[in-house]
Amino acid sequence: MTLALAVDIGLALLVLAVAGWTIAVRDTFAAVIGFVAYGLLLALVWVRLAAPDVALTEAAVGSGLTGLLLLSASARLRHAKTSAAPPGPVLQWAAGALCILIAAGLAALVLLLPDPAPTLAPAAVAHLPATGLGNPVTGVLMVYRAIDTFLESVVLLPALLGVWSLASEGDWGGAPILRHPRPDGALTLMAQVLPPLGIIVGVYLCWNSADHPGGAFQGGAVLAAMWVLALLAGLVDAPPIRQRGLRVLLVAGAAVLLAVGLAGIGLAGAFLAYPEHYSKPLILAIEMALVLSIAVALALLVAGPPVRTPS
Amino acid sequence: MISTTTLFGLSSAVLIGLGLFGMIVDPQPLRKILAFNLLGGGVFLLFGVIARRGAGAGLGGDPVPQALVITGLVVAFAATALAVALLLRLFQATGQTALDEAPPPAPSVDP
Amino acid sequence: MSFVLDLFTMGAVLAGALFFLAGTVGLLRFPDPLTRLHALTKADNLGLGLIVIGLLPQVAWPLGAFKLIAIWLMALFAATTISQLMARAARDGEPVR
Numbered sequence: 001m002t003l004a005l006a007v008d009i010g011l012a013l014l015v016l017a018v019a020g021w022t023i024a025v026r027d028t029f030a031a032v033i034g035f036v037a038y039g040l041l042l043a044l045v046w047v048r049l050a051a052p053d054v055a056l057t058e059a060a061v062g063s064g065l066t067g068l069l070l071l072s073a074s075a076r077l078r079h080a081k082t083s084a085a086p087p088g089p090v091l092q093w094a095a096g097a098l099c100i101l102i103a104a105g106l107a108a109l110v111l112l113l114p115d116p117a118p119t120l121a122p123a124a125v126a127h128l129p130a131t132g133l134g135n136p137v138t139g140v141l142m143v144y145r146a147i148d149t150f151l152e153s154v155v156l157l158p159a160l161l162g163v164w165s166l167a168s169e170g171d172w173g174g175a176p177i178l179r180h181p182r183p184d185g186a187l188t189l190m191a192q193v194l195p196p197l198g199i200i201v202g203v204y205l206c207w208n209s210a211d212h213p214g215g216a217f218q219g220g221a222v223l224a225a226m227w228v229l230a231l232l233a234g235l236v237d238a239p240p241i242r243q244r245g246l247r248v249l250l251v252a253g254a255a256v257l258l259a260v261g262l263a264g265i266g267l268a269g270a271f272l273a274y275p276e277h278y279s280k281p282l283i284l285a286i287e288m289a290l291v292l293s294i295a296v297a298l299a300l301l302v303a304g305p306p307v308r309t310p311s
Numbered sequence: 312m313i314s315t316t317t318l319f320g321l322s323s324a325v326l327i328g329l330g331l332f333g334m335i336v337d338p339q340p341l342r343k344i345l346a347f348n349l350l351g352g353g354v355f356l357l358f359g360v361i362a363r364r365g366a367g368a369g370l371g372g373d374p375v376p377q378a379l380v381i382t383g384l385v386v387a388f389a390a391t392a393l394a395v396a397l398l399l400r401l402f403q404a405t406g407q408t409a410l411d412e413a414p415p416p417a418p419s420v421d422p
Numbered sequence: 423m424s425f426v427l428d429l430f431t432m433g434a435v436l437a438g439a440l441f442f443l444a445g446t447v448g449l450l451r452f453p454d455p456l457t458r459l460h461a462l463t464k465a466d467n468l469g470l471g472l473i474v475i476g477l478l479p480q481v482a483w484p485l486g487a488f489k490l491i492a493i494w495l496m497a498l499f500a501a502t503t504i505s506q507l508m509a510r511a512a513r514d515g516e517p518v519r
Contacts, residue, residue: 008315012322019326019349023333028341035345042352045319049363050371054355057381061388062355066348069388073341073395080408086338095335103328110320110360119365119373126368136370140378152382159389163396168403186506190499197496217385294385301392304399 008048015041028077032070039063052213053137056205060221061298068228069302072178132280134211141215142283146272150261153254153290156297160250164241167305173242174308176300178231191233198226206291210280216253216287220294227299241306246296253293257286320360326353340401340408344394351387355380427479434476441469455512463505467498 018041022034039062046055086092124136124144133139141149167174180187206219230236239246260282261272268275274282330350334343358376365373402408448461474494478487 005313005315005318008318012318016322016325016329019329019352022349023329023337023346028339028345031342031345035349038349038352042356045322045356046359048315049319049359050366051359051362051377051380054359054377054380054384057384058352058355061384062348062352066388066391069392069395070341070345070348073399076399077341077402077408080402080406087336092336095332099328099332099335102331103324106324106327106357107321110317110324110357113320113361113364117361117364117373119367120375121365121370121373122368124368124374125370136374137378137381140374141381145375145378148379148382152386155386156389159393162393166396166400184507184510186503186510190503193499194496197492215381217381298385298388301389304392304396 011041011044011048015045028074029071032067032074035070036063036067039067051137053135053209053215053218056213056218057215057221060218060225064225065221065228065298065302072302130276130279131274131283132210133283135209135213137213138209138215138283142286143274143279146257146261149290150254150257150272153257153293156294156301157250157254160297160300163301163305165305167307171306171308173240174306175238175240176303176306177308178228178238178303179234180232183232183234187233188235191229191235195226195230198222198229202226202291202295206287207284209287210284216290216294220291221298223291223295224298224302227295228302231299231303238300238303240308241300249296250293250300253286253290256289260286316360316363319356319363323353323356323360326350326356329353338409340398341395344391344398347394348387348391351383355383358383431476431480434472438469438472438476441465441472445469456509459505459509459512463501467501470494470497 015038018034018038022031022038025031025034039058043055043059043063046052046058087095121136124139127144128134128136128139131139131143133143164172202219202222204219205214205222206216209215209219227236231238241247257272260274264273264275265271267273327350330346330348330353333346334350337343337346358380359372362372362374362376362380365376367373398408442465445461445465448465449458452458452461471494474490477490481487481490
């Protein structure tokens with residue numbers, strides 16, 4: 001057994017143990033902490049699977065932002081009484097058997113995967129030079145499967161509209177409030193010192209993604225985290241959701257992507273095709289618009305529905 | 312000898328089973344959301360294993376499933392945010408978080 | 423020369439890992455939130471610092487080294503803030519688990 005494999009086995013056991021504990025532990029707050037640890041361990045697994053782009057996303061979105069969301073929800077629901085009892089032993093055993101069956105089926109599939117594995121890597125690499133990009137994952141996201149990225153940047157908006165629509169009567173158009181119950185010196189200091197660095201990191205992740213791991217989603221998540229930090233410390237207030245600038249910012253990414261895509265019909269012969277020699281600057285322009293929209297959308301998804309009556 | 316991809320592939324199968332079990336068995340909605348995300352992590356990991364097996368052409372993995380997982384992670388976050396917002400609104404409106412019981416007869420009127 | 427540097431890396435990373443181990447044992451064994459915080463932040467920061475110092479000879483100078491040191495400083499800063507927040511919550515009698 002090689003040393004790397006030993007590390008992998010240890011990592012896999014750790015992930016499974018933390019996941020099992022997260023499901024089994026009684027206290028919801030503890031379960032959320034377990035989930036954050038689970039996400040960070042998964043990010044390490046992604047590194048071991050040679051997917052640094054996914055590792056960054058998992059750490060920033062899957063563990064960080066989702067963890068914050070669940071953490072604040074568990075704090076607000078701390079005093080909620082659960083009137084529902086856990087299901088009886090028969091149902092629990094049945095569910096356990098079902099889940100074991102599904103896991104076993106999936107495990108069998110993993111063991112029976114075709115060899116050699118089908119792959120699109122050669123095809124992705126073959127056309128990468130034409131795009132001017134060096135990172136194949138960015139190539140897939142922004143060129144080969146740009147339609148997916150477009151739809152995804154759009155899907156954040158209905159999710160946000162769904163969250164906003166849960167506002168109480170009369171609060172529509174107001175501002176969401178996301179603030180630590182008692183922000184104090186340490187949190188304030190952090191919210192003052194970290195955002196300048198975090199903004200650099202977020203923009204770097206996005207700008208650098210043409211050739212290195214990163215992208216609009218990872219950079220956007222870091223930017224969103226910086227805004228959320230300032231909101232939590234009470235240094236800034238969230239803008240009212242009826243504010244026009246905010247709404248423009250939210251749709252900017254999808255709008256720029258759509259505009260470039262439509263221009264591609266005339267200039268390059270297909271929707272979302274880039275004119276030759278202009279693909280890299282166009283992709284960077286799209287990513288810069290996307291990173292802002294994604295950052296705002298992610299932060300507002302964490303902040304929740306508006307609660308302040310518009311004045 | 313077991314390979315890294317097989318190891319993490321089997322782990323992803325167990326994670327999916329664990330997440331599904333938590334989703335079915337735990338009565339608290341927030342724990343169901345959490346288990347759903349845990350399950351999602353397992354599904355994404357399975358994608359990552361398949362991507363890793365498709366390594367070639369000088370790449371460590373097939374970039375197509377990797378890119379799909381990146382979009383999937385962000386969509387899963389958006390869905391989670393919506394679910395959490397629904398749950399908090401339910402708690403705010405009815406004072407409880409149970410899914411299977413009828414809400415109290417007089418729902419609170421928002422001020 | 424590179425052999426000496428490799429030895430230095432191994433020694434420093436191993437020492438860092440030991441500090442992580444000590445911090446984790448303290449986290450699990452100490453009786454109340456404040457002492458647990460003490461174990462966690464002190465030992466982990468020192469552990470991470472030793473690992474970063476150990477890795478410095480192995481990365482490209484200066485950008486890689488700069489990134490490593492930046493990570494260390496960020497982690498120090500985050501740990502300091504979080505431990506302040508948790509300690510205050512513990513002092514004020516909120517349930518810290």
